Amino acid sequence: MSTVKYSKEHEWIKVDGDIATIGITKHATEMLGDIVFAELPEKGSNVEKDGTAGVVESTKAASDVYTPVSGEVVDTNQAIVDDPSKINQDPEDSAWFFKLKIKDPSEMDTLMNKDDYDKFAKETSA
């Protein structure tokens, strides 16, 4: 069974075994507007929890993408680099950003579940 959790920086993370898939939430895409550029971390690189692991840009501005947990980047989604509008269309499924081999599973405990994140998103955007 897979678990989905959420960060305060509006990333979602889905874990299957020791592999995590990470992307940005629908709420994040609504705040950003039309996404026209995406930059992903390099395959094989190591990223640290809460560190920068990519960039998205809308017509208005650039925003960093952070990784909610530490690990080694094992895969990246070239499809969203080639067509960034896919991120607006399907942010929480096919438009994932990168996959990590998780370094420390206990880091997952610091993240929010769906109900808590929805509440957090509502409060912070009000």
Add this chain to the structure above:
Amino acid sequence: METKKTSLYQLHQDCNAKFVEFAGYQMPIQYSEGIVEEHKFTRNHSGIFDVSHMGQLFIYGGEDLIKDLEKIFPLDLKNLKLNHSKYSFLMDKDAGIHDDLIITKTNEGFLIILNAACKDNDLKILKELLKEKYKMVLDENRSLIAIQGPKSSEILDDVVNGVKDLNFMSGNWFSFENQKVYITRSGYTGEDGFEISIANDFVDKLTRELIKKGSKLIGLGARDTLRLEAGLCLYGHDLDKDKTPVEANLKWAISKERISKGDFIGSDIIIKQLNNGVSKIRVGIKPEGRIIAREKTKIFNQSDVHIGEITSGTFGPSVNGPVAMGYVENQFSKKNTKVFLEVRGKKHPASVCSLPFYKKSYVKGVN
């Protein structure tokens, strides 16, 4: 200071606008469909822009006014035909730009459209220069909307009969609900279109009529991507007091006749720069790939020497790629010169290109 609202505020809200504060006004940055869709709708169909925050300065006067304004603006106003418009600038004595503007000759004098953030200062400067000789009204009782895009002529003509006969950069008085509206065939998107000056109490009704005929409200976000694709300058970014019209590559807007006389504010510097060249100049910049270079991005030459800076940069939805403009040292301003842009610490290849990025022809000869 409390932010002001335009007379279309309620309509913006009804259309689910996201607002931003701009030059002291609550203005719509985008509506529910988003900047890319709004941009494309304007290019392919027709978009309405609330630009009521811009200044509408009416100056009343005759022959003396023409002479006095020619001391200020580098234009041949004497030979400008009634109801015809010109793009120009208000400059200081060093030819630094206080504002860029559109000036139209009316039957009572001139109408000058000023940038929102500059209008109060412009009025102060013009009052000092004209020494209370003429009645000047920065009219807060009139709204200004633009309707832009290929279907705009048909849509507006359905509501205000006769506008489709206007030529580009000319205008006239028309009637809507028995109100006098001043309409010019102009705009700032690179599309055919019109700007409409109308009493505040009637702008909501007019705009709703235009929406009923198939046009849509478009936010400031798409206005920015549209004007940048069209290679047009935004004051406070591409133009300011540290830049002259020659450096801004806008010498086409300076009357040759007036240069030969050299009797307007800033003319010494303009003539010097036209004769001797400039050290920096505004160019189009096309990044390779998809990287977006925003304002203040540093530009380097192939030997890694810093040669300039981006002043506007975004993603162009019609170009389907990044577009930018900026100032570079003159020797690197030739088309196709290879440069590098420093974005997030990395240098990305780009090239100098001619403007605009996106070109359509304006309607010139309907009559």
